[in-house]
Amino acid sequence: MTGAPQILLAHHLKTLKLPTFLREHEKLARQCAAEGLDHVQFLARLVELELIDREGRMIERRIKVAKFPAKKSLDSFDFKAIPKLNKMQVLDLARCEWIERRENVIALGPSGTGKTHVALGLGLAACQKGMSVSFTTAAALVNELMEARDERRLLRLQKQLASVKLLICEPACKIDPCIGVIGVQK
Template sequence: MSDVPQVLLVHHLKALKLPTFLREHDKLARQCAAEGVDHPTYLLRLAELELLDRERRMVERRIRQARFPAVKSLDSFDFTALPSLNKMLVLELARGEYVERRENVIALGNSGTGKTHVALGLGLAACQKGVAVGFTTAAALVHELLEARDERRLLRLHRQLAGYRLLIIDELGYVPLSTTGAELLFEVFSRRYERGSVLVTSNLPFDEWTSVFGSERLTGALLDRLTHHVHILEMNGESYRLRVSRRRQGKAEAPTNAS
């Protein structure tokens, strides 16, 4: 009979979904007993452990649901390599207040300057602050929209996209869109106008976006909505990948030059 309370405790903690309580209660009880800690303090410590672990699991779940191609933080971004980028603005955006205000972010610059890294870093920061984030490329999103339209589940997809308080659309401008694809993507932006934040990265300046959407009217309407409440990150500079490649090539050639 002496095992009954322990068995019931394990059962109840599982039913209440308190895995940290279940894992830590015995060890913490012995520790608190050795320290002469009273019961309220013991329960407080146990509750704090559960809350911290629950928040960690929630952040991990939001990161998985965001479908990031890689998890990158702003801590690993080399701001010194890109003088054109406003570091203070990026760090301010990492606080996430723009999401609360339903404002947008657009990162513009040539290929290889770290636009995707910054987008991933801001997306990760948003996840850590409890924001539901979705990540996709413009080409992948258009493909998904076209597929959903053909399968008569476009409204369901729009509801899914609306569930993201921050929607990150990477690589806009790398692939020209069909007329239907451009219209479907425009509808995504239009539905989010003043309802949810969008973070867009593009290798094209605004005056070249018509080449992607194929219509000056559609492009103008899109930019009107997208730039109404916007933070623009200028990210023009030398390609990071090209710079690394040159550095590696230089190291490889160094022994030959030395000889």
């Protein structure tokens, strides 16, 4: 397709904010024609691609907003290095049902036992399940609360924190044993 119809279609797809449609429609149309698929099957595939792409962008946005210090998943965690850590329990936590039940998780243990990696993995899993997550340190949280109080915006900050489904708060110090709190809003 060339000329005015192509320009008009591109304009409409941009206006409707359908970037995957815009990027993939010609290639997919040729592919569906070669496979002998009708227009409904073509549209179904195109809509599916748009939805998959949109969900991926939403996950990436939630991860960016969470402000994780590193992007670590539980897939990259070496459970064999810390045999006392209950792998099944951690993987069960990754299902995020505890967040829906508004329960809290506290990670206890000496430095180097994977508490932060597990917390990041649980936060990433929550982002992938469509939940809002925020990562901070205890020191940064205290500083932010004090600044908000001094600037008379404490109530706004409290509302902002309350709107997050999962708050991960790392300890301010590295004293053994360290405590990491993964908190759910009540």
